Amino acid sequence: MRIELEKRAKPSMLLSILSPFLALGLTVIAGGIMFALLGKSPGMALYSFFVEPLLDVWSLHEIAIKATPLILIGAGLTVCYRSNNWNIGAEGQFIAGAIAGAIVPVLFHDWHSPLVLPLMLVFGMIGGALYAAIPAFLKAHMNTNEILTSLMLVYIAQLFLDWLVRGPWRSPDAYNFPVTRDFMPEAVLPEILASGRTNLGFVFALVAAAGLWFMMRYTLKGFEISVLGQSERAGRFAGFSSRRMIWFSMLVSGGLAGLAGVSEVSGVINKLQPIISPGYGFTAIIVAFLGRLNPLGVIAAGLVLALTYVGGEAVQLTLNISDKITRVFQGLLLFFVLSCDTLIQYRIRLVFSRIGRSSEGGAL
Amino acid sequence: MKKLIFALATSAAVLGFTAATSAQDKTKVCFIYVGPKTDGGYSEAHDHGRQALEKALGDKVETAYLENVPEGPDAERAVERMARSGCALVFTTSFGFMDATIKVAQKFPDVKFEHATGFKSSENVGTYNARFYEGRYIQGVIAAKTSKAGVAGYIASFPIPEVVMGINAFMLGAQSVNPDFKVKIVWANTWADPGKEADAAKALADQGVDILTQHTDSTAPMQVAAERGIKAFGQASDMIAAGPQTQLTSIVDTWGNYYIKRTEAVIDGTWKSEQIWDGLKDGILEMAPYTNMPDDAKALAEETEAKIRSGELHPFTGPVKKQDGSDWLADGEVSDDGTLLGMNFYVAGIDDKLPD
Numbered sequence: 001m002r003i004e005l006e007k008r009a010k011p012s013m014l015l016s017i018l019s020p021f022l023a024l025g026l027t028v029i030a031g032g033i034m035f036a037l038l039g040k041s042p043g044m045a046l047y048s049f050f051v052e053p054l055l056d057v058w059s060l061h062e063i064a065i066k067a068t069p070l071i072l073i074g075a076g077l078t079v080c081y082r083s084n085n086w087n088i089g090a091e092g093q094f095i096a097g098a099i100a101g102a103i104v105p106v107l108f109h110d111w112h113s114p115l116v117l118p119l120m121l122v123f124g125m126i127g128g129a130l131y132a133a134i135p136a137f138l139k140a141h142m143n144t145n146e147i148l149t150s151l152m153l154v155y156i157a158q159l160f161l162d163w164l165v166r167g168p169w170r171s172p173d174a175y176n177f178p179v180t181r182d183f184m185p186e187a188v189l190p191e192i193l194a195s196g197r198t199n200l201g202f203v204f205a206l207v208a209a210a211g212l213w214f215m216m217r218y219t220l221k222g223f224e225i226s227v228l229g230q231s232e233r234a235g236r237f238a239g240f241s242s243r244r245m246i247w248f249s250m251l252v253s254g255g256l257a258g259l260a261g262v263s264e265v266s267g268v269i270n271k272l273q274p275i276i277s278p279g280y281g282f283t284a285i286i287v288a289f290l291g292r293l294n295p296l297g298v299i300a301a302g303l304v305l306a307l308t309y310v311g312g313e314a315v316q317l318t319l320n321i322s323d324k325i326t327r328v329f330q331g332l333l334l335f336f337v338l339s340c341d342t343l344i345q346y347r348i349r350l351v352f353s354r355i356g357r358s359s360e361g362g363a364l
Numbered sequence: 365m366k367k368l369i370f371a372l373a374t375s376a377a378v379l380g381f382t383a384a385t386s387a388q389d390k391t392k393v394c395f396i397y398v399g400p401k402t403d404g405g406y407s408e409a410h411d412h413g414r415q416a417l418e419k420a421l422g423d424k425v426e427t428a429y430l431e432n433v434p435e436g437p438d439a440e441r442a443v444e445r446m447a448r449s450g451c452a453l454v455f456t457t458s459f460g461f462m463d464a465t466i467k468v469a470q471k472f473p474d475v476k477f478e479h480a481t482g483f484k485s486s487e488n489v490g491t492y493n494a495r496f497y498e499g500r501y502i503q504g505v506i507a508a509k510t511s512k513a514g515v516a517g518y519i520a521s522f523p524i525p526e527v528v529m530g531i532n533a534f535m536l537g538a539q540s541v542n543p544d545f546k547v548k549i550v551w552a553n554t555w556a557d558p559g560k561e562a563d564a565a566k567a568l569a570d571q572g573v574d575i576l577t578q579h580t581d582s583t584a585p586m587q588v589a590a591e592r593g594i595k596a597f598g599q600a601s602d603m604i605a606a607g608p609q610t611q612l613t614s615i616v617d618t619w620g621n622y623y624i625k626r627t628e629a630v631i632d633g634t635w636k637s638e639q640i641w642d643g644l645k646d647g648i649l650e651m652a653p654y655t656n657m658p659d660d661a662k663a664l665a666e667e668t669e670a671k672i673r674s675g676e677l678h679p680f681t682g683p684v685k686k687q688d689g690s691d692w693l694a695d696g697e698v699s700d701d702g703t704l705l706g707m708n709f710y711v712a713g714i715d716d717k718l719p720d
Binding site for chain 2: 056058059062065066162166174175176177178182264268269270271273275276277278309310313314316317318320322323324
């Protein structure tokens with residue numbers, strides 16, 4: 001007996017709109033049972049997870065801050081994944097962008113000019129894009145597998161950053177601890193509202209996602225992306241070059257990951273240190289798929305994922321539970337979202353195939 | 365919709381109210397850990413401290429913690445959440461939380477903060493650390509006294525002052541017994557990674573060392589030492605279970621005494637921001653029982669520990685030369701704390717180059 005997923009002829013329109021809410025409902029039920037089994041009040045837990053973070057102004061800001069890199073990277077990745085280019089190395093491009101952007105405040109820390117910040121942002125984007133250009137070049141011209149090369153480059157970026165902050169870029173007044181100088185005020189992304197610490201990066205994220213959505217939906221380039229992604233051969237007949245598309249998608253996603261990196265170190269951390277990302281580049285892959293590879297969906301998905309992080313901390317603190325439980329809960333949420341989406345598109349079929357079995361027997 | 369908002373608002377008000385009343389009866393003390401609280405090493409030692417605090421002060425305190433908080437952009441939010449949730453005293457237990465602690469403390473002048481192992485402080489941010497080098501000096505003494513090869517292996521984590529200071533203290537302790545004692549150092553570039561630590565331990569054992577010491581957190585080196593039939597020192601907690609025939613002693617972090625002392629100060633209203641660097645005599649660290657060594661080595665270790673406790677012996681006392689041969693401490697001169705806290709050089713006799 002085998003289990004097969006079979007594409008439904010007509011997926012229900014209503015259900016696919018309701019899917020995220022259905023998933024949320026299932027998560028709430030399953031999560032409630034889990035908290036009850038642990039002897040914690042399910043109501044209290046779910047309240048701190050989903051509601052409490054939305055009531056305080058400060059935690060709304062925190063959600064926006066947490067979502068910023070996820071949306072920026074995730075939106076860029078939709079271009080890649082739609083066009084069938086599997087950039088797994090956004091984490092590395094994030095770090096490369098952060099390093100490139102930090103060149104200005106670290107090496108020219110006495111230069112106080114309004115040009116500092118724009119330069120940093122441009123450097124950050126170029127840094128991320130150049131770093132993504134490596135797997136792009138290798139795939140376009142050497143036919144290597146970009147999943148492997150882009151992933152491997154993540155570790156190189158992490159170690160390079162580690163070397164920089166322990167070696168040449170180490171701050172002279174931090175007692176040999178591995179950090180760079182604090183950025184000068186001109187190199188810090190300004191906060192956009194007086195009520196909290198959300199910075200300009202969040203605006204970049206919204207603009208980038210909206211821009212990509214417009215491009216995918218209304219421009220020839222967007223059409224090219226989806227044609228080449230669905231069928232390279234059909235794309236060739238239409239005169240689209242898949243090689244050019246590799247370059248385009250990798251550079252766009254790398255540039256946005258780089259912008260996310262420089263925004264994070266400029267707006268949130270204010271310096272470089274050995275660890276600047278808790279895995280944003282990888283989480284953004286989930287965000288891209290959670291947003292159904294639609295840049296506007298990515299905004300929503302990024303915000304929801306950020307909410308689960310911020311809410312997860314709230315639950316830990318109010319109920320004194322381990323962070324493992326909150327991770328399990330996040331996992332539940334993703335599991336239900338993805339399985340609801342899948343089961344609306346596909347149906348499960350049990351296959352009892354005689355022929356399959358006898359041929360297996362013959363092979364033995 | 366209106367009803368829903370009303371329901372949410374009232375439940376929020378009720379919750380807010382209960383939180384406020386419980387905060388009045390009890391002093392809420394909060395902890396932020398960089399790793400899981402069951403890591404078997406650094407964060408677990410801090411969590412034992414938290415439990416000791418709960419046990420000692422009972423109804424007077426309430427504790428809360430956040431574990432696995434990465435030392436990056438998330439730290440500031442975690443610290444701020446603690447400050448907002450009614451914590452009167454917040455311990456941020458890892459170096460990388462330093463700037464986040466300082467930033468949040470500015471916004472919450474009524475909350476007290478204590479940051480472990482850092483060097484920035486303010487009105488309401490104090491720092492605390494343990495003089496682990498005292499334990500490492502004792503380990504050096506034991507190593508030189510018991511080693512037949514005259515060489516010890518040292519698994520180091522990162523070349524930050526704390527670790528360099530530990531290596532130097534170990535060497536000075538060893539030289540006090542055997543001036544020609546040698547130390548082989550491997551930089552594992554991790555705080556806790558059993559695989560890498562075990563590789564480092566094997567590499568050192570292959571090079572002929574017969575004693576291992578580690579400034580990383582897992583028990584892997586102890587296990588390798590047990591397999592190879594050589595001796596080893598534990599780290600952060602008593603690792604005797606991993607090497608019943610192997611462990612000579614271990615530096616055990618006992619933060620509990622310190623946490624109790626500082627929480628009482630907050631309750632009494634006598635807390636003020638200080639830069640505290642406690643040692644063996646204050647009970648912030650302890651030596652695990654001296655085992656698997658000859659009686660004379662044990663006696664010498666106990667004598668050294670007693671001298672350090674009484675203040676008769678400071679591990680960093682001259683004459684000491686730097687590795688490059690230049691003078692550091694004159695005869696009888698004791699190093700000041702500032703030099704130790706920023707230590708970026710080896711003492712004479714160490715055959716290794718500091719990575720940079």
